[in-house]
Amino acid sequence: MNDWKARLGMVYSTNPDFEYTTAEEEQATTLPPQQQNLRVWLDRKQRGGKTVTLVKGFVGTDEDLSELGRMLKSRCGVGGSAKDGEIIIQGDHRDRVVELLTQAGYKCKKAGN
Numbered sequence: 374m375n376d377w378k379a380r381l382g383m384v385y386s387t388n389p390d391f392e393y394t395t396a397e398e399e400q401a402t403t404l405p406p407q408q409q410n411l412r413v414w415l416d417r418k419q420r421g422g423k424t425v426t427l428v429k430g431f432v433g434t435d436e437d438l439s440e441l442g443r444m445l446k447s448r449c450g451v452g453g454s455a456k457d458g459e460i461i462i463q464g465d466h467r468d469r470v471v472e473l474l475t476q477a478g479y480k481c482k483k484a485g486n
């Protein structure tokens with residue numbers, strides 16, 4: 374990868390053996406379900422008065438987060454999304470989500486209201 378845009382701001386080197394490398398972001402590894410500490414919230418702020426169930430505290434890759442969100446949405450029979458480290462489930466499904474997460478082996482608690 375010898376892209377000139379990645380080297381913007383690079384100081385010129387006279388060393389003929391110099392190898393320019395860009396700092397690549399490390400991909401977050403997903404913790405096993407037993408080590409996850411999830412919180413299940415009820416939220417209606419900035420959602421036009423609509424109630425949603427939020428699952429916060431997931432540590433892992435975006436693919437694993439979306440897979441967990443897909444499982445929760447299908448088991449609850451509602452829509453939602455999974456982004457920015459949290460899962461949004463439409464409606465008040467806190468009890469069902471906590472039950473599903475504990476069945477899947479996750480540590481989770483109902484938090485707030």
